[in-house]
Amino acid sequence: MAMVMPEELQAAGVKATLKPSSIIETFEGDWEKDWFTYRPQEWPLKTHKLYDPVWAAPAGAKLMLDVRSAASNKLVIGIDQYAAEVELSGGSEWQKITLSPADFIDVAGEGLPSWNGVMELRFGDKETLKDKQNGQKLDFGGIWQGAPPEFRDLRWSVE
Amino acid sequence: MKRFWAGETDAPDYKLTTDWGALDAYHAPTRTGLNSFGNTKPTEWTLDPVESPRNNQWFICTIGARRALTFLERQPEVNAELLGVYGHSMGGKLTVLTAGSDLIPV
Amino acid sequence: MRAAAPSCGGISDRQEDNLLSDDVYLKKISCPIMFLSPANDFHGRINDLQTAVTEIKSKAWRATCSAHHNHQDTAVYEVATQIWFDQYLKGTFVCPQTPQTELSLSNGIPVFTVRPDSSKNIRSVDIYYTQQGQVDGLKDNRENTKARFWHRATPGESGQALVAELPIHSLDKPLWFMPTSSMRWMNQSPVPGIITERIQPISLTSLR
Numbered sequence: 001m002a003m004v005m006p007e008e009l010q011a012a013g014v015k016a017t018l019k020p021s022s023i024i025e026t027f028e029g030d031w032e033k034d035w036f037t038y039r040p041q042e043w044p045l046k047t048h049k050l051y052d053p054v055w056a057a058p059a060g061a062k063l064m065l066d067v068r069s070a071a072s073n074k075l076v077i078g079i080d081q082y083a084a085e086v087e088l089s090g091g092s093e094w095q096k097i098t099l100s101p102a103d104f105i106d107v108a109g110e111g112l113p114s115w116n117g118v119m120e121l122r123f124g125d126k127e128t129l130k131d132k133q134n135g136q137k138l139d140f141g142g143i144w145q146g147a148p149p150e151f152r153d154l155r156w157s158v159e
Numbered sequence: 160m161k162r163f164w165a166g167e168t169d170a171p172d173y174k175l176t177t178d179w180g181a182l183d184a185y186h187a188p189t190r191t192g193l194n195s196f197g198n199t200k201p202t203e204w205t206l207d208p209v210e211s212p213r214n215n216q217w218f219i220c221t222i223g224a225r226r227a228l229t230f231l232e233r234q235p236e237v238n239a240e241l242l243g244v245y246g247h248s249m250g251g252k253l254t255v256l257t258a259g260s261d262l263i264p265v
Numbered sequence: 266m267r268a269a270a271p272s273c274g275g276i277s278d279r280q281e282d283n284l285l286s287d288d289v290y291l292k293k294i295s296c297p298i299m300f301l302s303p304a305n306d307f308h309g310r311i312n313d314l315q316t317a318v319t320e321i322k323s324k325a326w327r328a329t330c331s332a333h334h335n336h337q338d339t340a341v342y343e344v345a346t347q348i349w350f351d352q353y354l355k356g357t358f359v360c361p362q363t364p365q366t367e368l369s370l371s372n373g374i375p376v377f378t379v380r381p382d383s384s385k386n387i388r389s390v391d392i393y394y395t396q397q398g399q400v401d402g403l404k405d406n407r408e409n410t411k412a413r414f415w416h417r418a419t420p421g422e423s424g425q426a427l428v429a430e431l432p433i434h435s436l437d438k439p440l441w442f443m444p445t446s447s448m449r450w451m452n453q454s455p456v457p458g459i460i461t462e463r464i465q466p467i468s469l470t471s472l473r
Contacts, residue, residue, distance in 0.1 A: 251274025
């Protein structure tokens with residue numbers, strides 16, 4: 001690891017060429033290297049992409065992605081201390097998912113106020129949100145049925 | 160740990176933990192309530208009755224790690240010239256403290 | 266002690282006038298040392314690793330820094346401890362040399378060149394970089410440390426070297442970068458003459 005200071009970048013005539021993108025993930029090539037897990041033998045994954053300015057949410061955006069799961073399942077999408085549960089009908093068709101901040105709730109049932117400042121995005125089969133202060137818990141998802149889900153076109157939409 | 164320190168053996172969540180006797184050699188939560196990273200102040204559980212680096216819990220734990228090496232060195236089936244140390248998190252710090260207090264140049 | 270492998274600790278506890286501070290001991294270390302330092306670890310922070318490797322006396326040192334991870338590693342990184350001890354305790358492995366690297370800023374987009382040691386079978390080389398790092402010496406922002414995103418550039422071959430562009434999004438933030446080589450190595454089978462590929466690959470990171 002090494003560091004170049006901003007003054008050095010500017011003095012060398014470097015340009016900021018990496019622009020904000022509404023396409024968060026294509027799920028192609030080595031995409032899994034931009035996500036992480038501590039259980040590589042299982043399919044759930046996380047990423048910090050949404051925390052990077054390149055993939056920060058545009059104003060009024062909704063989070064969209066396409067998912068395909070052979071069996072009917074509950075997909076859990078987590079953002080920081082919030083989570084949303086999405087019903088997957090199962091089959092060979094891609095299922096379009098659209099989520100607003102309010103679709104993500106915390107352990108007390110309060111919705112995510114906005115996309116601003118979110119740090120971690122998670123896709124998984126189940127998770128439990130916990131309130132460390134009062135011990136309250138809220139479960140999402142369950143035991144996954146069948147093959148792992150396929151994902152396509154994770155993006156911000158401002159339709 | 161709090162149950163252990165208080166001797167509450169009837170508590171349902173009581174667990175036996177490493178017993179350092181009269182010394183407080185834990186990290187967090189410390190028995191003293193002081194931050195173990197920086198503390199050198201004397202308490203009734205510290206080694207010295209005056210301010211001293213030996214009152215820091217990391218010092219005691221490093222002594223423990225060094226004694227473990229000495230124990231291994233004395234075992235007939237161990238090659239005392241080929242000992243390595245690995246540790247994670249607190250153990251990562253202890254690995255550095257142990258390697259940095261090694262008196263034998265390699 | 267013949268070798269050490271600290272993981273996620275031992276580099277960031279730095280307090281003036283404290284004899285138990287990490288830097289006091291790092292400066293006395295002379296044995297071969299492998300740092301296991303996930304790039305988003307809150308406890309052993311990667312900017313302090315950069316400092317730590319200038320403090321140790323050890324001539325033999327390496328690091329493995331898993332991008333995105335905080336305070337945990339997976340097997341491809343954890344195995345660095347085993348190969349380090351294989352080399353310095355058992356004498357059964359020779360760790361690849363740290364690759365030669367070079368960063369050029371002269372073409373408008375930062376260009377990173379890596380010349381890896383090809384003595385081991387290299388699966389891939391990735392350059393991870395971020396503009397969400399903190400300038401060393403400033404108070405650590407724990408949440409930022411855990412959440413910073415590492416962009417990835419995959420270099421292409423250019424003669425004997427691997428070259429990648431590192432496009433950035435800001436000229437007001439520092440650029441942190443680290444090349445990570447993922448490689449497989451060949452293990453001698455217990456059966457003479459037969460070489461098997463060890464299933465477990467390893468990732469090593471270059472700090473300079």
